[in-house]
Amino acid sequence: MEYDIAKAAKDYTEDAVNAIRRLVAIESSQGAAEPGKPFGPGPYNALQEALKISGEMGFETKDVDGYAGYAQIGQGEKLIGMVGHVDCVPLGEGWTHDPLGGEIENGRLYGRGTSDDKGASVAALYAMKIISDMGIPLNKRIRFVFGTNEETGMKGVDYYLEKEGDFDMGFTPDAGFPICFGEKGSYHGYFSAPTNTRSAKVMIDSVSGGQAVNVVCNKVVMTVTPGDYKDQLITAFSDYADGNSLQFETAVEGGKLTFTLWGKAAHASTPELGVNAISHLMMFIASCPLFDSPFAQGYKEVIGLSYLGENCGMKMEDEFGELTFNVGVINGDADNVSASIDIRYPLTIKKDDFKVLSDGMEKRFGEAGLNVYESRVGSSLYKEKDSPMVEALYKAYVDVTGDTENKPYTMGGGTYAKHFDSIVAFGAEYPGSESGAHMADESVLISEITSSIEIYARALVNLLNI
Ligand SMILES: [Zn+2]
Incomplete structure (x- = not known):
């Protein structure tokens, strides 16, 4: 039987x-x-x-x-x-x-x-x-x-x-x-740069946000010392947030000004479904002349608002999909800021071939003043x-x-x-x-x-x- x-x-x-x-x-x-x-x-x-x-x-x-x-x-x-x-x-x-x-x-x-x-x-x-x-x-x-x-x-x-x-x-x-x-294959790493230069009119004291490296950051908080520029800063921040349809909050306490900016969470493998709060905050800082932040300037140059890696030469795709690029977590004080990178690269690209490309990307980050560290490439x-x-x-x-x-x-x-x-x-x-x-x-x-x-x-x- x-x-x-x-x-x-x-x-x-x-x-x-x-x-x-x-x-x-x-x-x-x-x-x-x-x-x-x-x-x-x-x-x-x-x-x-x-x-x-x-x-x-x-x-x-x-x-x-x-x-x-x-x-x-x-x-x-x-x-x-x-x-x-x-x-x-x-x-x-x-x-x-x-x-x-x-x-x-x-x-x-x-x-x-x-x-x-x-x-x-x-x-x-x-x-x-x-x-x-x-x-x-x-x-x-x-x-x-x-x-x-x-x-x-x-x-x-x-x-x-x-x-x-x-x-x-x-x-x-x-x-x-x-x-x-x-x-898809993976790339994980961190990058960092100084938070402020001495010539900045407004100093950033701290910045933090993100729940995990593999999630699009949905909330970021920054505290600054505004000096005489409090109202100007609040106006600039509100204009940026409104102009990009982002939810935000400002709070003043003890001579400090805190900005909170909301994006929208999504898994790092589908960043098109989210809105990255870190990227928006960096674009705001880089666009506002009161700040002078090497981290934000470098960020604008090699990442910007893109989640496909265009700005750092990483845009690529195969018949199964595009490379995705996510910054999930950011942390910094007045001296230094660091943030995470989570890349998913097309599955038909072999790990060793991707490594050559990511080495090139790290070099570009370096040229933009951002130091990449603890990076590792995972197989596809x-x-x-x-x-x-x-x-x-x-x-x-x-x-x-x-x-x-x-x-x-x-x-x-x-x-x-x-x-x-x-x-x-x-x-x-x-x-x-x-x-x-x-x-x-x-x-x-x-x-x-x-x-x-x-x-x-x-x-x-x-x-x-x-
Ligand atoms: Zn499981």
Whole structure:
């Protein structure tokens, strides 16, 4: 009799939900490192629980020094790899369900990590269980790797790769279905310059703004010593803000004048959806003759209001999209200002080629008086849409869901896939489904857990046949 994968996925759903609840009960955002626990006790304890669950399921397991761990079946030279993560973003506020409780309501399982990425990881683990139950001859090893530092730097998988090497093929269940076959490359860095020159009529005392380097800055605050120019400054600032339809505030206290300027937040990979408050403040400072700020002058020259990198020679695109350039965070006192750069470069450009271009960009920053420091270039990821691996995975999704409307896609964000040469991101969020990953009341539909188990099991069968 032929093995019924769909039925097995249904039958295993209850066990999978229980396993997810065991992992969700462990608060696993990054904490201070302890001996043997490089990302703190939370991620470590979640890793140990994941390995325990894997052992109970009959898998061979290995702890890779607390940085990662894996469960494995099969034998053979080739290795099919899946990699998810057991760390989470902090619980945060605003929950109507216990974030660690694994409560079930209206067919949804609630809790931090139920979707990202404990739920998806457990679904893939049960897919591996189905392959093992099927008793089919395994010509390859199949491994599920538990990462512990996805949300805060992905250092755990870098350690894993160093120790254990890459897979031959596979996926990370940590994005959206149907399948992501390309991710833009990244560049992160900081730049700085003096805040004022001695000849400035008005001195800037401090400037700060931004929530994260990968978010378009939505609010920036600057305090200055206005001297005799208070009214003139307020007028100039109001004119600039009004002229650009920006919300603003001014406040006077103890001889200091504070400007607050609002933009609009957006993810750094889609800066066209936001309005960068830092860029506008710098353009205002650079345009107002009462200031003399090397930082703002340099900013105007090489960045300006652009989020495509035109002014520093970085504008480029391929068939999948344009390079994006975001300044997310700024901080400074009367001496020095520094700000962050987050670039997503087109996914068909190789890291080494981009490095040549970004070196040129840093030189241009230098010529504009801005010193770039702590910069690093991250890889891009691109797999042909019709490569055997991408087709094998996509087919599993279509076979289970019948959905041919949603096509394989690319993105500007980054998953574990970029750290490996062998894999792409594949599920487990469904198009149009609201999981609330990273937010309050994160949840997953239990029926989606069932279909994810089935999709991943079929995907593994397809990969075994490559
Ligand atoms: Zn994730």
